[in-house]
Amino acid sequence: MNYHINDLPERVFKPRNSGITMVMDKGLSVRQAQDLVEVGHPYIDMIKLGWATSAVTPTLTEKLKVYKDGGIKVYFGGTLFEAMIVRNQFDDYCRILDQYQLDYAEVSDGSITIEHDVKCDYISRLSKQITVISEVGSKDVQKVFAPYKWINLMQAELDAGAWKVIAEARESGNVGIYRDSGEVRQGLVDEILTRIPEEKIIWEAPQKTQQVWFIKLIGANVSLGNIAPADIIPLETLRLGLRSDTFEHFLKQDQSI
């Protein structure tokens, strides 16, 4: 903080297990990555190079070094895993994880259909090599799971060795835990939270209204993902009640508004 404001919610500092912010990089240049680190290094825990953008980014190695030097963990989006699995290239995929010295591997099935046992087997095998984040929820607007299904999938993936599970929303924030309109499936989230520990979940929340909703539900230290690079400072103000949307939520009783 550049100056002191009384009675702000307490943020957990890095390295942290809750209050995580995951940013999505969908094709930044090396210099844009440096800018992101300058502005966001205290707030960003991990950066996902969205889907398979890492395949076609010309200055990939330099960019990964910028994030690593900035104290931010990096991984490649789950769609890359899926693209290689469906082509019988799992061994190639494992080599890529090594070659780029990634911090995490994301196992997802948002674009492919595989038996859940098979998905969990991949999680299990990969978790012996690297920390695994698994993603639950389809990228297909049509595929809507009942809450008990979400809970079963999440629990099975954590049991298989996933460090955390990500609740799918895409870059656009209109599938998975959200309706087509971007609105949160509130009942679904409430029910998930009765069974899965909150600190095991990263909620993809690319839109401001979604970030606000989760901060009001869970607090300043909710773990949120798919944050756009330009939204990292705005998100931190939302977490602290320093933007209109969450301003009142964090005020004390005796602070009149």
Add this chain to the structure above:
Amino acid sequence: MNYHINDLPERVFKPRNSGITMVMDKGLSVRQAQDLVEVGHPYIDMIKLGWATSAVTPTLTEKLKVYKDGGIKVYFGGTLFEAMIVRNQFDDYCRILDQYQLDYAEVSDGSITIEHDVKCDYISRLSKQITVISEVGSKDVQKVFAPYKWINLMQAELDAGAWKVIAEARESGNVGIYRDSGEVRQGLVDEILTRIPEEKIIWEAPQKTQQVWFIKLIGANVSLGNIAPADIIPLETLRLGLRSDTFEHFLKQDQSI
């Protein structure tokens, strides 16, 4: 202008009292601020570091220097004022204005509810220390004022010492002078303009359709605020009739289209 085009509307040059462009910076890096100055220095009069983003921006002092060296005035968003007032930190707030040698202070009540006398008293006290810009209109979609109320509030704040008043729209442009959909409350604006001098008002107009609407109503030299950094060049072309949306508006009678 890089080359001459006949019969363009005349723009007032900096320093100017009308035709002001206020840009919102919601978390730019130092280098992004330099880029903004490179592209926008002839067009940008002032930059607002949105709401309380200044509290959590790591390289704040360097960035403020970039804007100052670029000949652009800077101030912190009104939500910071509100966050400190509600915590009884008015003296701390005044020290922050000094410490960062800001050009303006914004006094607003978009997120808090205070008596208008109290707001005007803050304007009056601050105007002895610094140039005050006051903001009228709630950030709450539900709170809609009648036109006479807008006029009374604006006049009282100018009387209390505000240099200019800002008509609220948020970063998103869907409250205050706009409907939920982003559409301008045309009758409201017309009525305000019958009583408040046009050059005393900065209209927040983050969306292109809103900028177009005000340029058509008031002309190339209307004062507009909450412009996104990437929209500074597009806005200047709108002011000059060099983009489709205002192209016809500025043509002379004998120029056939």
Add this chain to the structure above:
Amino acid sequence: MNYHINDLPERVFKPRNSGITMVMDKGLSVRQAQDLVEVGHPYIDMIKLGWATSAVTPTLTEKLKVYKDGGIKVYFGGTLFEAMIVRNQFDDYCRILDQYQLDYAEVSDGSITIEHDVKCDYISRLSKQITVISEVGSKDVQKVFAPYKWINLMQAELDAGAWKVIAEARESGNVGIYRDSGEVRQGLVDEILTRIPEEKIIWEAPQKTQQVWFIKLIGANVSLGNIAPADIIPLETLRLGLRSDTFEHFLKQDQSI
């Protein structure tokens, strides 16, 4: 490609006549232009400085040099042509093309109304000096042409000397070949393709859903325009079936999903 993924669609390499990507620059700084070249040089064929933004961009000459050195062709948007034609400044316009050593001239009538013979005459005269790209379709939401009219206009402009024709969509993607909602006028596109060779057309497709639609219709090597700088890497992944939206489209029969 940073690593090998089996069975991807084959992309044509630069310099190419199909599979062209045209990016719209609406006011980038010199450094932002360098960043765009770093990330996009293998993918971007041409950059349009949107409408008349080139008139008010302070560091225009330096920026043009960045693109030229990066192996990317540059031109100024058609609205500049229109703004000068309507002011009887055609000779001045020709001098600007020379002065900035532009690669193409865009001839359009999106904001003005001229006889089509006159438009074709401009195409014809300019094509003796420079490679001409002509744009078909109004920027006016109200002006909707029947398919046979689109075909006649396109054919006449190609006959007059245009190298390629651009199907209008604006920066926003809601006019011309698109409905107000941004949805493609499918029947129109199908009918155009029965008469105009596909490689003569660049489809303006600023929105992701529009890019996906054309890639599914025509393939990885469709020519697309008005791509935002930040979308250049995402677009390349769409072309290759490496993002969810086109993932399944490019899979082979024996690749289960």
